[in-house]
Amino acid sequence: MKILLCGGAGFIGSHFATIRLLQHNDSIVVLDKLTYAGRRQNLAHLEGHPSFAFVHGAIESPKDVQRALSAPARAGEPPFDAIVNFAAETHVDRSIAAAHDFIQTNLLGTNVLLEAAIQHRLRYVQVSTDEVYGSIEEGTFTELSPLAPSSPYAASKAGADLLVLSCCHTHGLHGSICRGSNNYGPRQYPEKLIPLIILNALHNDPLPVYGDGRQVRNWIHVTDFASAVGIVLEEGAPGEVYNAGGPDECANIDVVERIVALTSASPDSIEHIADRPGHDRRYSLSSEKVRALGWRPRVRFNQGLADTVAWYRDNVSWWEPIRSGEYRAYYERQYDKPLRSGPAHSTQ
Ligand code: NAD
Ligand code: DAU
Numbered sequence: 001m002k003i004l005l006c007g008g009a010g011f012i013g014s015h016f017a018t019i020r021l022l023q024h025n026d027s028i029v030v031l032d033k034l035t036y037a038g039r040r041q042n043l044a045h046l047e048g049h050p051s052f053a054f055v056h057g058a059i060e061s062p063k064d065v066q067r068a069l070s071a072p073a074r075a076g077e078p079p080f081d082a083i084v085n086f087a088a089e090t091h092v093d094r095s096i097a098a099a100h101d102f103i104q105t106n107l108l109g110t111n112v113l114l115e116a117a118i119q120h121r122l123r124y125v126q127v128s129t130d131e132v133y134g135s136i137e138e139g140t141f142t143e144l145s146p147l148a149p150s151s152p153y154a155a156s157k158a159g160a161d162l163l164v165l166s167c168c169h170t171h172g173l174h175g176s177i178c179r180g181s182n183n184y185g186p187r188q189y190p191e192k193l194i195p196l197i198i199l200n201a202l203h204n205d206p207l208p209v210y211g212d213g214r215q216v217r218n219w220i221h222v223t224d225f226a227s228a229v230g231i232v233l234e235e236g237a238p239g240e241v242y243n244a245g246g247p248d249e250c251a252n253i254d255v256v257e258r259i260v261a262l263t264s265a266s267p268d269s270i271e272h273i274a275d276r277p278g279h280d281r282r283y284s285l286s287s288e289k290v291r292a293l294g295w296r297p298r299v300r301f302n303q304g305l306a307d308t309v310a311w312y313r314d315n316v317s318w319w320e321p322i323r324s325g326e327y328r329a330y331y332e333r334q335y336d337k338p339l340r341s342g343p344a345h346s347t348q
Helices: 012-023 062-069 092-097 100-119 152-171 193-204 223-234 252-262 301-314 316-323 325-336
Strands: 001-006 027-032 053-058 083-086 123-129 173-182 183-184 205-212 217-223 241-244 248-251 270-273
Touching: 001 223, 012 027, 012 223, 053 062, 062 100, 083 100, 083 223, 092 152, 092 301, 092 325, 100 123, 100 152, 100 252, 123 152, 123 193, 123 223, 123 241, 173 193, 173 223, 183 223, 183 301, 193 205, 193 252, 193 301, 193 316, 205 252, 217 252, 217 301, 223 241, 248 301, 252 301, 301 316
Parallel strands: 001 027, 001 083, 027 053, 083 123, 123 173, 173 241, 183 217, 205 270
Antiparallel strands: 217 248
């Protein structure tokens, strides 16, 4: 397949690019705006591959999208088969502080991609989230559960999902949606809970836990979610939604305590701080529908978390420029205190 991969320089998109290029022999053109969360370095291991190309541009720009669609990964290649859209503003806390960029990228950008997919008759996969369903105290969400997004981020993702479904219904688009639970693993920007806690633990910084920390998330390793999106691309039916949840649920405070145990951080560094406004208490997805297409998650949380801690410990050159750049100012705004810049201490 030849795929226009939007948002491929981010966390999950870069794993999807790796799996599809190296394991499925797909041809990949990444279109990415390189926001604070997107980095060419995430794709460095693919640069120079004859079936890989990178285009710097924004999904909300029809000109950029058309430019990407005329960029062959290899000279003389056939036209594209599919657009897979990972590109988004993704951090809930940033959407609470200011929602404009979320509407621009997640809604208007998705609309531009949908118009291109319809015009060029391309297969379309929208990467979405369990957050569109809102919070569930007991049981699990299926694809038929009503949408009840809590944050501006979740609302922008739910709106985009509805746009995709409307294009399938009205324009005959072969579009499918894959909704994932909380991803973790290498190359996740440290604004998100797991890498934030790992890096703070390695720097003797306080470990911020919102509210009582009893909120539950359904953790999925990034390679498992990337392969779920791949199966939806290959096997998903038009106009259908597929949930892909991880095999393990865990309360935030337990996640933080596990990271404390995996590093030499002090348990006293855990700090309960003010709760996130509108904080969803629990997410849980039923993944039966995507399992029926042959998908299985392979990584259990215990092992995946230990491997993730080891990856951040071993890849200082990946996170060092982030921790000394835009992220420092963001952290100070969000947590009302500066990050310490002291040396990372050793781990067990
Ligand atoms: P990320 O923030 O790490 O990466 C997002 C990427 O999109 C970056 O490379 C960024 O530069 C790019 N981008 C942002 N705005 C753009 C624009 N206007 N035009 C082109 N590129 C743009 O995100 P992620 O965690 O890898 O998430 C990827 C997708 O998966 C998102 O759609 C997100 O909603 C969804 N998702 C994420 C999770 C999770 O736990 N991280 C779970 C379920 C679904
Ligand atoms: O569920 C899928 C979603 O998972 C994706 O759609 C989002 O793009 C992704 O960011 C993630 O959203 P969350 O809000 O669940 O992830 P985050 O890592 O921000 O927070 C996870 C939990 O940890 C959540 O309950 C809030 C809590 N938390 C987070 C941070 C950053 C803390 O307690 N302290 C923190 O400092």
